Structure formats: C-alpha cells, structure tokens
Amino acid sequence: MELSLRQKQILELLSINCRFSNRDIAKSLRCSEDTVDYQIKKLIEEEKLARFYVQFDYYLLGYRQYHIWIRLGELESIHENISDISSIISVNESYGKYDLQVVVLVKSIDELQETIKSLQEKLDVADMGVAEFGDYLRPFTNIIPPISVQAPVPKNKKNPVYLLSSRAYSSERNNTVMNLDEVDKKIISILIKDPRIKFSDLAERSGLNHETVRYRIAGYVKRKFILNFGLLHDFQKYGLYAAYLLLNVKTFDKSFSDYLEKEKNVFYGAKLTGAYSGILYLVSHNPEELGEKLKNIRKILGEKLISFDLIQMEKIYKYVQFPKREL
Numbered sequence: 001m002e003l004s005l006r007q008k009q010i011l012e013l014l015s016i017n018c019r020f021s022n023r024d025i026a027k028s029l030r031c032s033e034d035t036v037d038y039q040i041k042k043l044i045e046e047e048k049l050a051r052f053y054v055q056f057d058y059y060l061l062g063y064r065q066y067h068i069w070i071r072l073g074e075l076e077s078i079h080e081n082i083s084d085i086s087s088i089i090s091v092n093e094s095y096g097k098y099d100l101q102v103v104v105l106v107k108s109i110d111e112l113q114e115t116i117k118s119l120q121e122k123l124d125v126a127d128m129g130v131a132e133f134g135d136y137l138r139p140f141t142n143i144i145p146p147i148s149v150q151a152p153v154p155k156n157k158k159n160p161v162y163l164l165s166s167r168a169y170s171s172e173r174n175n176t177v178m179n180l181d182e183v184d185k186k187i188i189s190i191l192i193k194d195p196r197i198k199f200s201d202l203a204e205r206s207g208l209n210h211e212t213v214r215y216r217i218a219g220y221v222k223r224k225f226i227l228n229f230g231l232l233h234d235f236q237k238y239g240l241y242a243a244y245l246l247l248n249v250k251t252f253d254k255s256f257s258d259y260l261e262k263e264k265n266v267f268y269g270a271k272l273t274g275a276y277s278g279i280l281y282l283v284s285h286n287p288e289e290l291g292e293k294l295k296n297i298r299k300i301l302g303e304k305l306i307s308f309d310l311i312q313m314e315k316i317y318k319y320v321q322f323p324k325r326e327l
Helices: 005-016 022-029 033-046 109-122 182-191 199-206 210-222 254-262 287-304
Strands: 050-056 064-072 088-095 100-106 125-138 226-233 241-249 266-274 278-284 305-319
Touching (some): 005 022, 005 050, 005 226, 022 033, 033 050, 064 109, 100 109, 109 125, 125 254, 182 199, 182 210, 210 226, 241 287, 278 287, 287 305
Antiparallel strands (some): 050 226, 064 100, 088 100, 088 305, 125 266, 241 278, 266 278
C-alpha cells in the first residue's frame, strides 16, 4: 500500500503515543480533526496496517523475561500445543537455525524450569537455546522506516499521558516493585482491550471515579510501569520482512550503541545472558537491504563478534499484552 505523507505522519504519531487525541494530532499536523479521524479508521480499522496496544514494564511486578528458541524434530509439532502455557507471552514461527521463538515471563528459576519441561513434553524438541533479558541495546520503537517522517509531536501539559512522547521507549529501569490492587486490575483490564479509550469512558466502564482513573494512569506513566501506548504494525502490509539476529559478542561498546541509535531498520535490541549475549530485531524491504545491514553490523562489531545466527520471522501465533494471572 502506497502511503501519503499525511498518512505516514498520523501513523508515526500514533506509534509514538496512540493516546494522542485526534484533535491534538490535527493541530500538530495543521489539518482537520475529521481528516485524522478518517485516516485512523481507514488505516487501522479497515486496512489493518497496525493495532493499538500498551506496553508495560513487567519487572516492576517481579517478573524476569526469557527467550527460548526451539528447533523441532517434527515440523508438524507446532504452536497449538503450547499457546495455553500461562508463562508464555509470545510465540512466533521462524526460519533458520530455530523454528520457534518463545518469550516467557516468570518470577523464579523454578517457574522457568517448569515452562521448559512443559515445552519439551508438548513439542518434539531437537534443540533448544535459552537466554535471559539483561538490558537494552536499543530501546524498542514502533516507528519503522516507511513511516519515519519526523512529524511534529503534539503537546498537552494537562494530560500526563503525553509525557510518553519519545520515538523510543525509555531505557531507564525502575527497580521498585508494584503491587496491583483491584482498582489497578480493573483499569489495566480495560486499557489492554482499548488503549485509546477516553478517561471518561474508562471510568464509566469500570465503575470508578474519573479522577481516580486519571490519577492511576498518570502514576503508571510516571513510575515507568507503562512504557508506551503505541501501534503494533503488520510488517508485511508495508512490504517489510522482519528478522532477528542472535549475537555472541565479547563486549558491546559505545560505537555499537551509537550505530543502533541511528539505524532505523533496527527496532529493538537487548543484551542477554545465556545461549546468546544479544538479540537485534530488524526489518528490511528485500534480501539486498538485509544483507547490507548485516555487513554494517559485522563491520562495526569487528573482532568482538564471535558468532551470529540470522532467523527470519514468519508468523506470530501468540502475543499477550499483560500476564493473565495478574488480573
């Protein structure tokens, strides 16, 4: 689909913060509110280029995140068998060294071992790699190359959610622990279903006071419990292919961090501990573009690069915005 500049601007702003109001987006882009409303309905609801979502920092709830990569003996033994495992928040099929990538949230090593055991019981596992998230190499961004146009970001000092106005999630970690009460659970349950819902509508749907809803959500943002209200894009509809690069590196230095900060095709990177020392997620339009990005990465890492595996992402079978057991 060929996008106009206006459409790219609207998608970029919604990627930064999908709770920007249509009115404020229109004011920022100097167009009518009706235009913004029409394009959102067309691009998101009709064309389904993306969907709204909200991202939380699960570490504040005491979770640890692990990546598990699986090579299957029998390819027919696939995702349907494992989607009901409660600790799993993401399952995607891939091509390369591994057939599946599974992302899990657990609160202890025992929970991790239970998850691994369940995977081994339900799947014909020929090989498995496990690594724990440690820190960011490149904070996640929802802004992909086709919509990166540097649109002017709306401002609204009266709305605390507008503090989330960066083109990438915060890389600063908050080490405090949060305990959710019933009010939090009501608000979060509705937010994950409708990230753009107005404060007044959320209050009515939850039976809570409007100011209570506003105060709680402002607190989530200030404590960095909510990292982003944004868009999850359907890469294929933009003519993009997604892949991830599994790295074994002696050390990640500043030159590599500087490269990742400027590289628009890389939309997330993390330091890991375990089977690999790092992971990069990137998009490309074609094999030639992907090859060029890989050459640049290898050149910058130089002798610090021990080995890498390139995995082509094919399909996402499961993505959970929030651990069900918390709600």
